[in-house]
Amino acid sequence: MEAIKFLEPRASVVARRSAIIADLVDLLPRECVVHEARELVPFETDAFVSYRRLPLAVVLPTTTEQVAAVMKYCNRYGIPVVARGAGTSLSGGAIPQEDAVVVGLSKMTRILEVDPANRTATVQAGVTNLSISDAVSPEGFFYAPDPSSQLACTIGGNIGMNSGGAHCLKYGVTTNNLLGVRMVLVDGTVIDLGGKHLDSAGYDLLGLVCGSEGQLGLVTEATVRLIAKPEGARPVLFGFDSSDAAGACVADIIGSGIIPVAIEFMDKPAIEICEAFAHAGYPLDVAALLIVEVEGSEAEMEAMLKEIVAIAGRHGVRTVRESQSATEAALIWKGRKSAFGATGRIADYICMDGTVPLGKLSYVLEKTSEIVERYGLRVANVFHAGDGNMHPLILFNANDPEDAARAEEAGNEILKLCVEAGGCLTGEHGVGIEKRDLMRHQYSDVDLNQQMAVRAAFDSEWLLNPSKVFPLEGRPAA
Amino acid sequence: MTLTPHNEADAAYVIRNAAAGGTTLAIVGGNTRSGFGNAFACHDTLSSSGLTGIVDYEPAEMVMTAKAGTPVAEIEAALSANRQMMAFEPMDHRGIMGTTGEPTIGGVFAANASGPRRFVAGAARDSLLGIRFVNGKGEIVRAGGRVMKNVTGLDLVKLLAGSQGTLGFLIEVTFRVLPVPQTVETIVISGLDDAVATQAMAVAMAMPVEVSGAAHLPQTVRGRFLSGRLPDGEATVLRLEGLEASVSVRAEKLTAAMAVFGEVSRFGAEDSRHLWQQIRDVAPYAGTPQKPLWRVSVAPSAGHQLVAALRLEAGIDAFFDWQGGLVWMRMEADPEAELLRRYIKALGGGHATLLRAPEQARAVTPAFQPQADAVAALSARVKQKLDPAGIFNPGKMAGA
Structure with a gap:
């Protein structure tokens, strides 16, 4: 297995490093430019830690105007630009390269406006996901998409990756909750897309920008849709004898007209790992576990849970644990929420993110186990079952390069399996570098060429996050 | 001449030829919504009405795939047999546009036609999971897929939704459906x-x-x-x-x-x-085809202010949807486009689309809200990347 490649650094840019840094220091306040080698280390990777590249320099602007000045400068001298929020990308979306200036948004953390009458919040791109909800909570609202890194990840990064989360089943992902952005184009032009109103006057460029992984421009401000906080939320836990039964139960719940806010699935290895860590009281004698959460008033939740429990009964549910108190509810979630941390304690792991049609869940789970076993590895499955977004965690030993390579290969096979089952490579983590070279499994050359042509309408010289998303071979010449 | 291909290979062939010969094509589905947008002239008409049928519908997965020319009525019948629906409530434009014929599912998505639930459940574009379309070079392009969560590559699905047939000829759409509320x-x-x-x-x-x-x-x-x-x-x-x-x-x-x-x-x-x-379906303004009709989208709190301001200067009638942010506005005589758009800007932004007006007024009124120069330039470049020869609905959208 070959390591994932980056574009060759532009020698002419690297050679001018000192001059570029001097120029950046002229353009921005001194504290906004990072260039000492040891200061650059924190920026060399993101949450996809197996790959690292030191950037040429990092800038940490505080205003859109500063971002525009940097972009204009980099464009003039042909310097690649990599956008970075909190660096929590699981696909390497924020990993820089030797000839790139990283534009970090960590200083752009102002909540610009909360507008309860229009149910919107306008924030700078470096604001964390969770702090939007915190800021609007006194008004009785929340911001719905909730990636598990929501404490750290920024709204700018969420827009770059079109992030999801456990509660997307009911409220949608970032693109469904984003009303507008202010963004800086590659040449430094500042544009506004959308606003507090709905839909676009022309082409839906906002929809195109969301999820474009920093390749179309740099978002500096966002206006998002707020939702009234529900009165309460309550989970129920189900244990099943087989993944099949759990999968069929998911399909029936969804089909019944009840829209839970979350349906989370864990297989036996995941249950064991989480229980050993969190002592959440999960049943250890079942093959699959579902956590289904509903929202509303007491009476509504009761009505919905009654129907959901009845559906589970029709699928031979073995364990039913309803939460009678907030403490019990928290305990049910505790195991699930600690899944990644708990797994990290017993082994290194890579987290896949393929999505499959609901009807193919059990089939893909079974095949996933087969694939991983064939590589002599173990897998634990914890994922958002309601929308088919799977997260197999492939366990391996990072100190053993062969083991790591096997894990990566097994992961690639699983993702191809997801595509063959009618799904896609990534449901919420993004392509980044991680899945870049698998893109041809999902798309034909014509499909990819069309995407790259549209990309070129924004950045014809491949300056923006250039090593990502699209396979390096077969790119149209600039 | 109206060209009605019956399979996607024929559609691609027709478009390749048109591109080679510089023949412009007016893209239509059921022709029930084609009346809005800037007036434009084309050599030929390319209709999706020969591309019909539900390709795949798994009620348990709540996803449907259909050919673009499939009548909305057929889709709705199939969904309703399974107590499912399109959550975005596609509006029927026939009443206000004074058109007849059968709306198609391709037309719904090409116009991003959404109804009252749009402000909480998303627009047509939010339900659209995947598409197949022919670009202006005659290539068949697939974008998106059939799963709800998908961030693999650039989201061309959103781009094509609402592009009014100016970027590509839709041949197949895959969209999410939801159970009908009890x-x-x-x-x-x-x-x-x-x-x-x-x-x-x-x-x-x-x-x-x-x-x-x-x-x-x-x-x-x-x-x-x-x-x-x-x-x-x-x-x-x-x-x-x-x-x-x-x-x-x-x-x-x-x-x-x-x-x-x-x-x-x-x-x-x-x-x-x-x-x-x-x-x-904007029932109050159906059946008066000569009076200009606007669809205005602004911040919810701005809708009533806009109407109040305009009432002092023009003969208008209006009602509100989407918590006040969608204003259906019928003018007594002149469309008053400049006045309306000036007020929209003053009230924090948004857009007004002229759905219908007498021919002379249409000819001189941009149907879609003019955009900032940089955004218009970007949109024109995007159009050029999908339809390099400019053969699809030329001029229907500004700069497109």
Whole structure:
């Protein structure tokens, strides 16, 4: 297995490093430019830690105007630009390269406006996901998409990756909750897309920008849709004898007209790992576990849970644990929420993110186990079952390069399996570098060429996050 | 000449030839929405009406794939047999556009046609998961897929949705569907002026009761709904949907909260379905094809201010959906485009689309809100990347 490649650094840019840094220091306040080698280390990777590249320099602007000045400068001298929020990308979306200036948004953390009458919040791109909800909570609202890194990840990064989360089943992902952005184009032009109103006057460029992984421009401000906080939320836990039964139960719940806010699935290895860590009281004698959460008033939740429990009964549910108190509810979630941390304690792991049609869940789970076993590895499955977004965690030993390579290969096979089952490579983590070279499994050359042509309408010289998303071979010449 | 390919290979062939010969094509589905957009002339018409049929529908997965020319009626019949629906409530433009014929599912997505639930459940574009289309070079392109969560590559699906046939010829669409709510109820608050009604709707939307429709029907239009059975005075209407047990609880709560604004009455499931369909299809302004009609999208709190300002300077009639943010505005005579768009800008932005007007007025009025120069330039470059020869609906959208 070959390591994932980056574009060759532009020698002419690297050679001018000192001059570029001097120029950046002229353009921005001194504290906004990072260039000492040891200061650059924190920026060399993101949450996809197996790959690292030191950037040429990092800038940490505080205003859109500063971002525009940097972009204009980099464009003039042909310097690649990599956008970075909190660096929590699981696909390497924020990993820089030797000839790139990283534009970090960590200083752009102002909540610009909360507008309860229009149910919107306008924030700078470096604001964390969770702090939007915190800021609007006194008004009785929340911001719905909730990636598990929501404490750290920024709204700018969420827009770059079109992030999801456990509660997307009911409220949608970032693109469904984003009303507008202010963004800086590659040449430094500042544009506004959308606003507090709905839909676009022309082409839906906002929809195109969301999820474009920093390749179309740099978002500096966002206006998002707020939702009234529900009165309460309550989970129920189900244990099943087989993944099949759990999968069929998911399909029936969804089909019944009840829209839970979350349906989370864990297989036996995941249950064991989480229980050993969190002592959440999960049943250890079942093959699959579902956590289904509903929202509303007491009476509504009761009505919905009654129907959901009845559906589970029709699928031979073995364990039913309803939460009678907030403490019990928290305990049910505790195991699930600690899944990644708990797994990290017993082994290194890579987290896949393929999505499959609901009807193919059990089939893909079974095949996933087969694939991983064939590589002599173990897998634990914890994922958002309601929308088919799977997260197999492939366990391996990072100190053993062969083991790591096997894990990566097994992961690639699983993702191809997801595509063959009618799904896609990534449901919420993004392509980044991680899945870049698998893109041809999902798309034909014509499909990819069309995407790259549209990309070129924004950045014809491949300056923006250039090593990502699209396979390096077969790119149209600039 | 109207070209009606019956398979996608033929469609691609026709388009390749057109591109080679510089022949411009007017893209149509059922031709029920083709009347809006800038007036433009084309050599030939390319119709999707030969590409029909539901390709794949798995009710348990709540996803449907259909050929672009499939009649919406056929789709809705198949969905309703399984108690499912398109959550975005695609509006039927025939009434206001004075058109006949069968709307197609391709047309729904090409126009991003959404109804009252759009402000909470998303637009057509939010339900659209995947597409196949022919670009202006005659290549068959696939974008997106058939799963709800998909961030693999650039989202060309969103780009094509609402592009009015100017970027590509849709041949197949895959979209998400949802179960039909068990029941629906409407709370009517009577006698509120536009400003107070907007406040009341904002209060309702800030409550945890999941309002799925919020419209305000002033005196001039109130009588045109439910055969005049809405109570006297302006009607501010709020829709609740879901399980019966849940809707009744929420209706009590909402009724209590809205009582401080005015007299509250409640309408049951059958009336509700009828009422929201009439709101969706802009029933009051159907059948008056000569009067200019605007569809205006602004921030919810700006809608009533816009109408109040315009009333002082022009003969207009209007009603509100989407919590006040969607304004259907009918002009007595002149479209007053400049005035309207100036006020929209002054009130914080948004856009006005001219859906219909007498021919002379249409010829001189940009149908879509003119965009900032940089955005217009970007849009033109995007168009060029999908339709390099400029053969699809040339000029229908500004800069496209």
